[in-house]
Every structure is written in structure tokens, then in C-alpha cells.
Amino acid sequence: MATLDQVREVLGAQILVGNDLDQRPVAGGYACDMLSWVMSHAQPTDVWMTILNSINVIAVAVLTDCACVLLTEGVELPPDVAARAQDKGVVVLGTQASTYEASARLHAFLNQHP
């Protein structure tokens, strides 16, 4: 299975919070900005792509145990949210790519590395 470390490299994403990315398996992705929807649909091996950067994103990441949060469109991570992510062991990555572009790249990569 692909690791988050490989996925980060393919996406050209930056690590905003987190370590040991090579220990986290990735099997899919989930793209959504509505938290209620993400809670019920995101899977533990998903990269969750979103433009939301509020503190609740970390709570939802903890609830779903997703592999990481990927902030798209160059959205920045506020310091208090970063601190919460660190505290809860949530990996947050960042990219300039849109959610659509990041999803497409992730999908192509995971198809070749099932």
C-alpha cells in the first residue's frame, strides 16, 4: 500500500504539521468541505482534501482517523489549529493545487500503487 510520505511527494505538498508520514498507509482520498458529510464518509486510509482550516477540521480528522488533512488552494493553517493538530497527532499537508487537481493526481498515483 502507498504511504503518506510517497503521496506527499507525488502531490508536491508541504508538511504543515506531523511526522512519521512513512508509517501512514494511504488507500484513497476524500474531497469535501461539509464536515457532517466528511464525518460519515471519510475512511481511515483517506487523504482528506479541503479548503476549510477551522479548528473543527482537526476534530473531524480525529473522528475519522483519516491519514491526513490536505489543505488545497494554498489555504494557510492558523497557528492555533496547527497546535491542536500537533496535540492530537493529526498530519496536515498543504498544496497550491486545487482540490480537483490534487484529487486527480492522487487518484492517478493510487491506481498505479494499489
Add this chain to the structure above:
Amino acid sequence: MIEPVKLEYKIRGSDFINAGEASSGTKKALNRLGVSPAAVKRAAIAMYEAEINAVIHADGGEAEVFIYSDHVIIRIIDQGPGIPDVSLAMQEGWSTAPDIAREMGFGAGMGLPNIKKHSDDMSIETEIGKGTTVTITVRFQV
């Protein structure tokens, strides 16, 4: 009869920063007790939605959790404005949440429907001007 494990939490109003503490604490407790991951997830999601509702609509409240051997009962109690029309509030997409909640990714009218979806039983007792209590039951066996 075996006494249930009881957990209690304060939910502070308009506090989006600590919203989720009650449900993540409950999630941890259920995990420690060896409850199946699927049931833990359902309980945590239902509870988080109810917790967020109390933060958004009712200036906070309290959470009581009773963990039995085969199910958990979660009660979110607030002294907020009450729900004038419960059947309307249960409809997906119906929302009275303020813009601040929407900006944070909530307020899409998914909260109560999501609680129903992830629980085995859900009941709402509400009185205008007095408050609302949402009681959620999640069974551990499918």
C-alpha cells in the same frame, strides 16, 4: 445488573475550539473498552453532531454518557431556545445556524439527520425557552 460506566462533560457555548472534546473523550473510552471500531465511529459521529448543535444553538450544555456492555446511551442536555418544529429540524438541509457556523463547515442542515443515521435510537425532548435534550443510543452489535 452491572453498573454502566458513566462519563460527564461540560460543553461550553460558542466554543468551537473545544467542541469535540466530549465526543473524542467518549471515543477513547469506548476504544479502551474494546468496542468494535464501527460502533465507536457511529457513537462518536452522532455525539459530535449533537455537541456542535449545543455549541451553535444553545450556548453550550452538558453531555452524559452511559456505557453498558452492549450499548451506549449519550445524552446532550442544553438550556437553549428549544426547537419549534422538530420534524422540520430533522429534514436534511433545514438549518437555522448563523454564518459563523457555516464558515466553519457546519450549518448545512445535516446535524440531526446525521445523528439519526448513525444511531440505533434517537429521541429529542424540547421545550421553547427551556432547552433541548437529545438522547442517542448506539448498540455495539450490528
